[in-house]
Amino acid sequence: MNRYYRSGVRFAVPLALLLVLCVCLPPRLSAQTATLQNAGFEGHWHEQGAGELVLPDGWTLEYRDGSHPWCESPCKRPEVKPNTEYVTEGQYSIRSFTTFSRGLYGIWQEVAVPSGSWWTFTCQVRVESNPPGELAAFVGIQPWGAGLFERQMVWGQETQAQLDWQTVSVTARAYGSRIRVAMGANNKWPTQNNTLWWDNCRIESADFGDDCPDDCPECPECPGCPPCEGGGCDVETIKAALLEVLRGLRWGVVD
Numbered sequence: 001m002n003r004y005y006r007s008g009v010r011f012a013v014p015l016a017l018l019l020v021l022c023v024c025l026p027p028r029l030s031a032q033t034a035t036l037q038n039a040g041f042e043g044h045w046h047e048q049g050a051g052e053l054v055l056p057d058g059w060t061l062e063y064r065d066g067s068h069p070w071c072e073s074p075c076k077r078p079e080v081k082p083n084t085e086y087v088t089e090g091q092y093s094i095r096s097f098t099t100f101s102r103g104l105y106g107i108w109q110e111v112a113v114p115s116g117s118w119w120t121f122t123c124q125v126r127v128e129s130n131p132p133g134e135l136a137a138f139v140g141i142q143p144w145g146a147g148l149f150e151r152q153m154v155w156g157q158e159t160q161a162q163l164d165w166q167t168v169s170v171t172a173r174a175y176g177s178r179i180r181v182a183m184g185a186n187n188k189w190p191t192q193n194n195t196l197w198w199d200n201c202r203i204e205s206a207d208f209g210d211d212c213p214d215d216c217p218e219c220p221e222c223p224g225c226p227p228c229e230g231g232g233c234d235v236e237t238i239k240a241a242l243l244e245v246l247r248g249l250r251w252g253v254v255d
Contacts, residue, residue: 032113032205033205034112034113035111035112036058036109036111036181036202037057038056038058039200039202039203040199040200040201041056041090042090044057045057048060052077052081053077053079053080054080054082055080055094055107056082056094059107059108059109060107060109061105061107062106062108062147062149063075063078063103063104063105064149070104071104073102073190075102075103076098076101078096078097078098078103078105078185079097079098080094081094081095081096082094082095083197086197087197087199088124088165088199089200090199093197093198093199094107094183094198094199095196096185096195096196097194098187099193100191100192102186102187102190103185103194104186105185106140106183106185107182107183107198108180108181108183110145110179110180111181111203112177112178113177113178114174114177115174115175115176115177116173117173117174118171118172118174118205118206119141119172119173119179119181119203119204119205119206120170120171120203120205120206121139121140121171121201121202122168122169122203123139123169123183123198123200123202124165124167124168124198124201125166125183125198126163126164126197127160127163127166127195128162128194128195128196129162130193131191132162132189133187133188133189133190133194135186135194135196136159136160137158137159137160137168137183137184137185137196138158138168138184139155139156139169139170139182140155140181140184141154141172141179142179142181142182143172143179145176145179145180148184154170155170156168156169156170156171157170165199181203
């Protein structure tokens with residue numbers, strides 16, 4: 001029976017070249033700026049549908065309730081209020097908490113950025129869980145500007161350190177013209193008091209140059225081409241190389 005074949009040598013060499021291009025090209029980034037509205041929470045505040053939810057302007061609460069599969073027991077909506085007792089700068093911080101319930105939620109803001117740019121989002125947070133409910137605080141970036149609980153969400157390393165201000169951050173690449181940055185929380189056990197205080201958030205351009213960061217950022221769209229091995233793929237260069245591959249293919253028929 002006849003079958004088609006391609007010349008393995010002529011195909012494999014250009015294909016290897018494509019892989020090298022994908023892995024080794026450094027990111028071509030320039031200094032970028034993005035505006036985070038009401039970053040220190042010193043501006044106006046608003047109710048989000050209930051008196052128990054008072055958030056700084058520019059920020060929105062998103063949470064899970066009921067028996068969502070991410071919850072080991074039913075999660076409840078947290079309460080969010082302005083706070084003046086614990087702050088790092090200015091007069092106000094965000095206080096968010098659950099009482100005798102689990103909580104899985106984030107407080108987010110959408111930010112306009114250049115597509116393909118890299119960003120680091122950082123906040124300070126104070127944790128109090130009593131009795132200890134394994135309350136975790138973390139920040140995240142949604143590279144596509146979608147919901148906080150979509151699979152593309154990139155969450156940074158959590159902290160559970162009690163009764164002291166900690167700095168948490170995350171770095172990710174924007175895959176569109178808008179990203180969402182978020183302060184997140186999750187307590188494993190429905191203990192009496194699980195409270196977070198958030199303050200002093202900021203967003204900064206992350207330009208890696210030719211070097212990889214020690215903590216390699218996640219690449220949600222192409223795990224086979226991680227940015228920390230070179231910053232992603234140069235699409236135009238790869239397109240040109242691919243055309244050369246196609247032109248160089250030899251087809252034949254064998255018995």
